[in-house]
Amino acid sequence: MTAAQQIPAATIRHDWTRQEVLDLFALPFSDLLFIAQQVHRAHFDPNRVQVSTLCSIKTGACPEDCAYCPQSARYDTGLEREKLMRVEKVVEEARAAKASGATRFCMGAAWRSPKKKDMPYVTQMVREVKALGLETCMTLGMLSDEQAQELADAGLDYYNHNLDTSPEYYGEIITTRTYQDRLETLERVRAAGMKVCAGGIIGMGEGERDRAGLLMQLANLPEHPESVPINMLVRVAGTPLEKERDLDPFEFIRCIAVARIMMPKSHVRLSAGREQMSDEMQALAFLAGANSIFYGEKLLTTANPEANKDMQLFKRLGIQPEEYQQHADEAEVEAELEAQIAERRNDSFFYNAAK
């Protein structure tokens, strides 16, 4: 048995070496998932998944050049630009998100960093969304010390700022801000007392050493991010990565498992790219230790078929949303889900051996 296979489930470490991480990646798939499951079960209920809703509060026209991003003003992706959303509209969407079962509301703006004039609006959004009883998260780009403190004072729970990839591969993906800029924003978020959401993207042409490098950067921070989104590249026409090769789904699942082992107490989130995953791949990701999802890339309501599909998958897997608030009409929702599953059993997703 290698050192990697002897990892005690409770160990929280901040001194991972690249070789140790590569050793984890090199394990047979079943062994890797077995270790990840042990670590996961030592810290979490494996049948609970945290559910967040994402709302784009300012879309497109971003001056940065992130090669994967349709919101960059440098690429012609046909994305419609939208100005900063009104506070009342954000609150309305947050209310709908809560009604659909989300416990956290994430607000994202396509900015290099927020301007002084934007701060009163975004802090007001935080206050009002929080007053609804939702956890709040924002992603607004790089922050100064003052901006981080303003957001913390408004009551912001989480700040998202991804590292995207390894320091070595980073220059292939972004040239308009440095890796160090990103690390400094994460430090400011911590210093202001907020929780950190930081992860990266898999499938941008990086190698296993880069995936190991990204996870090392995250796990070797003085404190592990509370939330670690692992995104699968969505190849958007018009971006430099539109022709990137297909990612082997098992490579993605391996990343989830290694992230789970290295950051045992963090929520590992399935984020962008989930729409492209089959139900079976998502189930494998949960088995590997993912325990957080975005409830769709846009704000969803209970009537939205995609959100309903998520709930059907949860039900088929026996998963409960974390901190799920029981609704008065829960029995009705359950019955509806049962009926939908029974209906689908007759067609698409079960193999009929009798045929």
Ligand code: SF4
């Ligand atoms: S900073 Fe954010 S919004 Fe802007 S191009 Fe990069 S990923 Fe897209």
